[in-house]
Amino acid sequence: xxxxxxxxxxxxxxxxxxxxxxxxxxxxxxxxWKELDVSSxxxxxxxESLVEKDLVDREETVYDGHNTYYISPTARDxxxxxxxxxxxxxxxxxxxxxxxxSDAFSQWIMNLAYEE
Numbered sequence: 001x002x003x004x005x006x007x008x009x010x011x012x013x014x015x016x017x018x019x020x021x022x023x024x025x026x027x028x029x030x031x032x033w034k035e036l037d038v039s040s041x042x043x044x045x046x047x048e049s050l051v052e053k054d055l056v057d058r059e060e061t062v063y064d065g066h067n068t069y070y071i072s073p074t075a076r077d078x079x080x081x082x083x084x085x086x087x088x089x090x091x092x093x094x095x096x097x098x099x100x101x102s103d104a105f106s107q108w109i110m111n112l113a114y115e116e
């Protein structure tokens with residue numbers, strides 16, 4: 001099942017939950033159900049459904065001293081086009097020190113300019 005097909009089958013609560021995860025870029029499950037204004041049980045069921053449909057990822061974590069899960073968008077939800085100039089990846093990916101005067105950055109900017 002494709003992502004768009006899975007999204008088409010979402011309930012209103014699941015759609016709201018997916019939107020929340022995407023807007024925040026990730027949220028702790030203990031905050032997730034509070035933000036949606038649903039019970040923790042219902043929030044857990046929403047997350048489980050979204051995980052089963054491969055629309056979000058869930059990872060165990062400790063938050064405010066309690067065991068919980070961190071809910072994040074799946075990698076396919078991320079828009080990597082913003083990091084690309086043609087077929088060239090941004091020179092700042094993975095770099096700790098950013099040098100805006102570097103030749104790699106200038107070339108990347110030129111690729112962006114000529115892409116249109």
